[in-house]
Amino acid sequence: MSDRKLHPETLALHAGWRADPATGAVAPPIYQTTSYQFESAEHAADLFALRKLGNIYTRLGNPTTDILEQRLTALEGGAAALAVASGQAASAFAIQNLARAGDNIVSSTDLYGGTWNLFANTLRDQGIEVRFVDPEDPQAFARATDERTRAYYAETLPNPKLSVFPIAEVAQIGRQLGVPLIVDNTAAPLLARPLEHGAAIVVYSTTKYIGGHGTSIGGVIIDGGNFDWTAHPERSPTLNTPDASYHGAVWAEAAKPLGPIAYILRARTVLLRDLGAALSPFNAFQILQGLETLPLRITRHSENAAAVAKALSAAPGVTRVIHPSVQTGLQRERADRYLSGGYGGLVGFELAGGREAGRKFIDALKLFYHVANIGDARSLAIHPASTTHSQLSAEEQAATGVSDGYVRLSIGLEHIDDILADLTQALAAAK
Ligand code: PLP
Numbered sequence: 001m002s003d004r005k006l007h008p009e010t011l012a013l014h015a016g017w018r019a020d021p022a023t024g025a026v027a028p029p030i031y032q033t034t035s036y037q038f039e040s041a042e043h044a045a046d047l048f049a050l051r052k053l054g055n056i057y058t059r060l061g062n063p064t065t066d067i068l069e070q071r072l073t074a075l076e077g078g079a080a081a082l083a084v085a086s087g088q089a090a091s092a093f094a095i096q097n098l099a100r101a102g103d104n105i106v107s108s109t110d111l112y113g114g115t116w117n118l119f120a121n122t123l124r125d126q127g128i129e130v131r132f133v134d135p136e137d138p139q140a141f142a143r144a145t146d147e148r149t150r151a152y153y154a155e156t157l158p159n160p161k162l163s164v165f166p167i168a169e170v171a172q173i174g175r176q177l178g179v180p181l182i183v184d185n186t187a188a189p190l191l192a193r194p195l196e197h198g199a200a201i202v203v204y205s206t207t208k209y210i211g212g213h214g215t216s217i218g219g220v221i222i223d224g225g226n227f228d229w230t231a232h233p234e235r236s237p238t239l240n241t242p243d244a245s246y247h248g249a250v251w252a253e254a255a256k257p258l259g260p261i262a263y264i265l266r267a268r269t270v271l272l273r274d275l276g277a278a279l280s281p282f283n284a285f286q287i288l289q290g291l292e293t294l295p296l297r298i299t300r301h302s303e304n305a306a307a308v309a310k311a312l313s314a315a316p317g318v319t320r321v322i323h324p325s326v327q328t329g330l331q332r333e334r335a336d337r338y339l340s341g342g343y344g345g346l347v348g349f350e351l352a353g354g355r356e357a358g359r360k361f362i363d364a365l366k367l368f369y370h371v372a373n374i375g376d377a378r379s380l381a382i383h384p385a386s387t388t389h390s391q392l393s394a395e396e397q398a399a400t401g402v403s404d405g406y407v408r409l410s411i412g413l414e415h416i417d418d419i420l421a422d423l424t425q426a427l428a429a430a431k
Contacts, residue, residue, distance in 0.1 A: 008075055008190055009295040016070030030285045031063040049247075050254065050269070059276055060268065065284040071291060072210070072220050076202055077195050079225020080261040082268050083218060083284060087186060087205020089277035090219030091115050091153075092123075094182050094203050096275075097221075097267045098238055099150040101127025106144040106151075106179075108135040108165060109399045110158035113389040115184070116400060119153075132399070136330075138169035142177070150236065151180050151201075156194060156338065157187040159374065160348045160384055160408055161401035162322050164192075164334040171198030178232025187346055187374065190298050191339045200227035201263065208375025209345070212290035212297055216283040221267060225260035238266060245270060297377065297413060302342025304419060305411040311420050312349050315427055317357070319405070322348035345412075346374060351405040357430045358383045358405050364429035367414065367422035379412035379419055 006014070017028050036055035038044035046052040055061060069081040084090050099105055107119055109132045119130035130153075133140035141152050152174050154165040171181040180200035185192055189209050194202050204210055206218040229252045233240035239262050242248035246269060255262035272278060279287075309323035324335035324343035335343060351357040361381075362370050368381040372388055382388060389402045397403075411419065 006074075011071065011074045012294055013292050015074035016067040028064055028067045028285060028288055030281050031058075032281050033062075034058050050249075053258070058281065059278045060273060062278075062281045062284065064281040064288075065279050068206075068279075068284045068288050068291070069220070071288065072204070072206075073222055075190070075291075076222045077193065077224075078202065078222040079259055080264045081220050081222045082264050082272065083206070083220045083279045083287075084272070085219065085277040085279050085283075086217045087184075087203070087207055087219040088114055088118065089275075090203040090205065090221050091184060092118055093267050093271045093275070093277070094201055094221050095119075095123060095128065095151060095153065096126075097263060097271055098180070098236055099123075099128045100238065103127075103148045103150045104129040104131055104146070105153055106131045106133055106141050106149055108154035108158065109133065110135055110161050110163060110165070111155060111400060112159070112184070112186075113384070113392060113400070115155075116396065117391060120396075135163070135165050135170070138166045138173060141170050142173045145177055145179060147234075149177075149179055151182050153182045153184075155184040155187065156192045157324075157344050157346070158400075159187060159346050160322065160389075160406060162324060162344075162346060162348060163327075163331050164324065164338045166334055167192075167194050167197040167199055167338055171200075174198075174200075175227075178235040180227045180236075188339060188344050190295060191302070191342055191344060195222075195224040195226060197338065198226075200224050206287045207373070209298055209301070210291055210294060210375075211287040212294060212375060212377055213286075214371075214373060214376035214378065215290075216286040218279050218283050218287050221264065223261055223264035223267075227263070229262050239263065243270065245274070298345070299342055300413050301345030301375075301411060304413070304416050305345045305347050305409075306343060307416050308347050308409065308411050308419060308423065311423070312347070315424075317352050317427060317431055318349050319352045320350040345410055347409045347411055348401075349407055349409075350403060351407065351430060353405060353430060355383075355385065355404040358385070358407055361407060361426050361430035364426040365422060366425070367418060368409070368426075374408075374410040376410065377413045379414055379422075380410040382408050384408055 073081045131144040182201040183194035183199040202222040239251045251266040306325040
């Protein structure tokens, strides 16, 4: 292919794969195999010792999954990627790759409910403290940092608040202190480019817009290759001290001949090996299939969502509409700084009638599906207070922006007139 820098539309179709050398097949094959025949005893030993890179066992890597990893790396402008079994596994690994018992991370309060639970409960039980701060004030990240802080964490376009995170401001604070910023860009693939604003690591639930068709759970961690893990070695002991589980390897050193990929190399060789959240090759294929049309889809999702936000803003019984296209002030400035090509497909709104109106609205929908998902080609709706965020306390719900009358929509690719007609009749029924 050309040496010219290719556009996202082209990378989404071509990066990481041309054709099968054995058969000429153009579509990426599904390598549905657990293991790979070694060429010789020496070859096997070289692979295990990381002297050569290659396939060993599908828990550690798979050729179909590798195409997905290469394609997402190219689209994100990163150095390397690790695909895993779900977005949750991606967030968990992203932290566990840096923080151990006794360490802490500083996270934005504006998070997906599942990530909140992981951080507030499961990581805490593992001895990793998560300090939540309000992203309105980027300096809050600096104030919460101490010598055991191993990472900052945030979502680009967090639902339900949909206030774009100040990526560059927080990344810069972290870089001065030697703390990498991890960004979950699930709601804004292609629209936001966190690595270009200083983030070190990007994670996705590929279940959402990247797969795009509601068929397959998956996740990915992309190493930006733009963070010097050796500049403040005391900050990242997992990468700078000998790893007893790998013959005393120091990952920041071991990765040098391979490129700036120490972080993702450890995530694969240690966490994926030990915790085993491997993506199935079939799901990798499905996600690749979706990825091919992501540039087209994300634009249409955004256009339809902006039209819905406009219509809801004028609808009776709706007290508040949440979408970057109708935001003002600092929120809008951040949206315009960090998003380009659209404001994303998620829309939130509040019904004056509270919880009861929310329930009636959801039950009246005919075209929208009532599901706990986002980023499907179909339009989706949910009432977070009674579902995705129901395991959070009232205070936690308020901190993440969920009120009783709040409804979240994930606007799909149907014709906008049909989307608006369904919303109009459901709003009438919710009165
Ligand atoms: N991150 C965000 C922003 C999400 O919305 C979700 C799921 O809804 C996840 C992570 C978790 O992804 P998965 O469901 O693939 O585990």
